[in-house]
Amino acid sequence: YSGFTRIDGKKEAKSIRDEIKIEVSRMNASKNVVPGLAVILVGERKDSASYVRSKKKACESVGIKSVDVCLPEDSSEEDVLKYILSFNEDPSIHGILVQLPLPSHLNEHNIVNAICKEKDVDGFHPFNIGLLAKRGSEPDFVPCTPKGCIELLHRYNVEIEGKRAVVIGRSNIVGMPVAHLLQNEDATVTTIHSKTRNPEEITREADILIAAAGQPNMVRGSWIKPGAVVIDVGINHVQDLNVPSGSRLVGDVCYEEARKVASAVTPVPGGVGPMTIAMLLSNTLTSAKSIHK
Numbered sequence: 001y002s003g004f005t006r007i008d009g010k011k012e013a014k015s016i017r018d019e020i021k022i023e024v025s026r027m028n029a030s031k032n033v034v035p036g037l038a039v040i041l042v043g044e045r046k047d048s049a050s051y052v053r054s055k056k057k058a059c060e061s062v063g064i065k066s067v068d069v070c071l072p073e074d075s076s077e078e079d080v081l082k083y084i085l086s087f088n089e090d091p092s093i094h095g096i097l098v099q100l101p102l103p104s105h106l107n108e109h110n111i112v113n114a115i116c117k118e119k120d121v122d123g124f125h126p127f128n129i130g131l132l133a134k135r136g137s138e139p140d141f142v143p144c145t146p147k148g149c150i151e152l153l154h155r156y157n158v159e160i161e162g163k164r165a166v167v168i169g170r171s172n173i174v175g176m177p178v179a180h181l182l183q184n185e186d187a188t189v190t191t192i193h194s195k196t197r198n199p200e201e202i203t204r205e206a207d208i209l210i211a212a213a214g215q216p217n218m219v220r221g222s223w224i225k226p227g228a229v230v231i232d233v234g235i236n237h238v239q240d241l242n243v244p245s246g247s248r249l250v251g252d253v254c255y256e257e258a259r260k261v262a263s264a265v266t267p268v269p270g271g272v273g274p275m276t277i278a279m280l281l282s283n284t285l286t287s288a289k290s291i292h293k
């Protein structure tokens with residue numbers, strides 16, 4: 001019998017939210033503090049608007065206050081910075097998140113840098129990225145999706161130390177930070193990307209495979225080492241005229257093929273996505289605790 005495990009991110013995220021809810025109400029009772037998260041969305045991207053809605057709803061479900069600011073597509077850098085600077089000073093706000101990607105005329109670096117590092121619940125500020133990359137140090141905040149991936153590995157008792165991990169994708173939001181986290185847990189890490197030749201020869205060596213390329217069904221069964229653990233970070237909308245909405249969510253991994261080869265795979269939806277949001281709540285709570293020590 002070769003067992004296969006569907007890694008249930010939805011269930012794990014729910015149990016994390018339940019714990020956070022208890023801690024939020026304790027904090028409320030002992031310190032009279034309600035953790036607060038500010039979310040800034042610039043422009044009209046449908047995917048970004050939907051992530052922001054999910055984040056607000058998750059905040060509500062655990063008793064975190066969320067404040068959202070939706071700015072028009074043609075906002076200037078100064079418009080966005082004005083809100084960030086005011087949230088930096090606002091004692092009722094413990095976390096500030098600018099939904100990415102920003103419209104192309106805006107300088108992401110300048111905007112992310114303006115968030116004070118004490119409220120950087122996305123972990124994208126160079127201060128926190130620097131600590132993530134520095135051996136022997138730990139950032140105050142770890143980016144939410146990478147943290148959610150590692151949390152799933154921990155919760156499913158997947159051994160990381162000494163294992164070969166392959167990360168597909170090198171983005172600032174997922175690929176780069178998740179590779180650092182795996183290396184900090186003593187995996188041997190290889191990152192592959194759009195210029196890598198014969199990627200499947202490298203992925204076939206992976207005990208742990210993290211797919212964060214944003215390419216629907218890119219990882220086929222033949223790319224996977226038998227018994228590997230596969231974490232699918234992809235959230236791709238593909239056309240499907242057989243469903244009422246006309247489109248369907250798929251990951252970067254061909255799940256039906258992967259489940260025949262791997263020992264465990266995260267589904268899409270219901271895998272990494274809900275964990276990302278749970279980690280955001282966790283970072284916001286951590287920030288509130290640290291500000292109100």
Ligand code: GUN
Nearest residue numbers: 097098099100101122144
């Ligand atoms: N866009 C895609 N993922 C994320 C995330 O985790 N945080 C922010 N701010 N933007 C994103």
